[in-house]
Amino acid sequence: MSTDEIGKIKVALAGNPNVGKSVIFNAITGAHQHVGNWPGVTVEKKVGKRRHGEANLEVVDLPGTYSLTAYSLDEVVTRDYIINEKPDVVVQVVDATNLERNLYLTTQLMELGARVVIALTMCDIAEERGDSIDVKKLSHLIETPVVETRAYEGKNVGTLLDEVVREATRKEHHHHTVGYGKELEEKITTVERLLEKDVPLAEKMPLRWSAVKLLEGDEEVTKRIAGSTGEKEILKIQDETPFELIEAEIADKRYEAIDAVLSQCHRRGERKLTMSDMMDRVFTNKWLGIPLFLALIWAAFQITFTAGAPLMELIDMGVGALAGLVTENVPGWFGFLLGDGIIGGVGAVVIFLPNILLLFLMLALLEESGYMARAAFIMDKLMYSLGLHGKSFIPLLMGFGCSVPAVMATRTIDDKKDRFITILVTPFASCGARLPVYIILAGTFFGRNAGNIIFGLYALGVIVAVLSAKLFRSTLFRGSPAPFVMEMPPYRAPKPRAVFRSTWNNGRMYLKKAGTIILAGVVVVWILASFGITPGGEFGMVDYGGEESLTAHIGKFMEPLFKPLGFDWKIAVALIFGFVAKEIVIGSLGVLYGAGEEGLSAALASDPAFNPAVALGLMVFVLLYMPCMAVVATIKKETGSWGWTAFSIAYSTGIAWLLAFAAVKIGILIGIGG
Amino acid sequence: MPRRNRRCRCSPGACPPPQSGFASKDEVTTLCDIPEGEDAVIVEIMAGRRLNARLSSMGIRPGKKVVKKTGFWRGPMTIEIDGTIYALRWGEAGKIIVKRK
């Protein structure tokens, strides 16, 4: 590409985790971003656009990685993108406080044949630590543009982009290589020659890199050469190669090369005690760490629910007023559909928006401040003994708020087995939507013991989650949890912009869900409850949710399944509707008893079909049975498999049935079944 | 002879096989065995291919000076290398052979 034909420039953003990559990405692309998934995997892919001078930049945010091995999904995604999509420039975000480790990735990017531009971040922190970096000399020594950036202040992003355009339009591309020593280099050359023979393959893959990877025994690359002309000979060479030794040797040589450069342009200062060190001394202290963790989590949850309550009340008033206005003024069944069905139903979901936003605000604060990594650290021992990973703790905790973000939060778990187990057990943490069901039922049938019963249900949820995790670990996902090695980012004051961006992105997703899946679900429920076979034998509008409605037919059809639990068709219908959102269970019972939510307590108490034992069984069932529609959709998206989604539904519903049955029987045994 | 307190008693298989250095007078032990606040130099990492590669790409590799920051009894611990803090489990720490000064 020459200067006069600058058109689109493909830029990929790479770097280690926790180096401020997303900050740079946001600073470059601003609001012009699109979030999706990499094809076939659930690694998040962010793409953004930016016009810089004459050039149109298309920026892809690659996952944060330390290396480019085939051991983790993130790494495979990164290197496949660079090999297959051939971005014009790879911008590597480099943390100035740990140059050595960051440049390790640089050596690999260069070996892949990428044109690299380095964006140096956290220079201020490095300076504070007393480090000094001669940026010009570094850039000269590695023959790669290095730009100091302070993306939070928007500084130097322009300079960075200038360099990107210059690099993309440069004709000569200097191929950087790290020398691996005589013996290895000879082998590499032999393999390269063999690869060269297969011309179509050789054009697709960077030769030197492939040769190195083949000598390291990289499985992905070995698969790629299957069927090529040199395959047999290469496999023979591989047989004679001690992969582990070679891998270690190559890593050593890379670090040697880095050290040679850094010793000329980087001076490490005397390490001083920073505020971050001081905080770590307290927060990861073996005596204070756990209580402080509990206190912070308590505060986060209290804020979510206490501060959320009045805001929910406000939305509730608004939705109620709007629904009333519509039902009064829009004539006919359409008015009912719009008012009761759509506005009421979607409103019931939107009402939780303050809670969701606050929950995500708290989580964003914990994440941005760097505490989240410490939480995983503190909980790892407990989680490990349950067959889970330290990082599983965060999703489980979020599950008490809402399972949807909780399941999404499992993305931070690298290991697939750990991740799937966490996804499968997270819905057992009793989410906020189940609480209204407990409040009504326990309040009606257990009076003064209601609080204990509700606490017991939360505990039951946790116990089922824990035992299921153990069960899955010993059957479906054998093996022990993945090693726990995690970088602890330094503590820092959360940046308001980053916090609000992450909070709002999650909130927006929730609203989007309310506008699509839930809207559709609510309309279906309304139609089923409104139409039926009239006494005249005709199909038409009947009493909403009454004996003749389609829902009643469904309920009666399902009744035998619920009979052993002592549930009649009304409860069956309520449970089916509960699939849309669990709080709907109570709303549906209200409709079916013709009592509204206020009079429901009295109506339930006077119904002979209901007694404390049945109520207990129902609560257990609601706690454990299949997660709501939105969660099911999220599980499908995150596991990428209908099979696991179906398994999750079947498993939870099966457990729910068994335990509800046990609860009812125990209730009858202890004499509350009358 | 310097005192060597508590030998690493991690899960079976997690402990490195005793090697020549282990029995000699050198203070060669694992990360499990150095007290909080002390430093040491990594001599070798015996964590298997996969974890070895991961650790070295994270900058946890032989020749590096490591400081043990805090530890939860036999639970996870935090260490510092080159000014970066890492957390690892007791079991993984048992695979990192270090030499004390």
Add this chain to the structure above:
Amino acid sequence: MDEKRLRCMVLFGLLMAEMYLTFGLLQVVFGITGRGILLIPGDIVGGAILALIGSVFLAGVAVWLGPRGEDAGAYVHVGAWLGVIFCLVRFVFLAANALAFGLGMEDFGEWRITDDMVPMLYLALFPLAAMLRWRTKSRKEMRGNDKEDEKVNRGQDDTGVSTREESK
């Protein structure tokens, strides 16, 4: 950090440890017995958290007496931060409850603003004052604080400021 300053900090830590522990334990006791007096209502969880903050201060004092006394500042510093953070949390509760009262939500008819005047809120005045003082002091000590530097510092976290102070 010089010796005199450290001693000052530890003294402050001791004072705070006493106050937070006393108020915290009182709240726990009141919470269990179901009593409570004006400005110190019974609250088991809240009291336990106050006592925990007190323990962080106390840990600072204990460290000061130990072999690595210079680390004591860390605990006092973090303790002060915790006091302020939980004060903010309590303040959010206060605002939310006031809003709920304003909206006339059920359960809030009886609410009075003194209900939310708890130790967690007002005790934080001490660490807050101390932190402001530490901060101005470290600002003064900072060399070459030109306008640019000021701006960076304000936009940035407090970590930076305290680090400088720590390095003195």
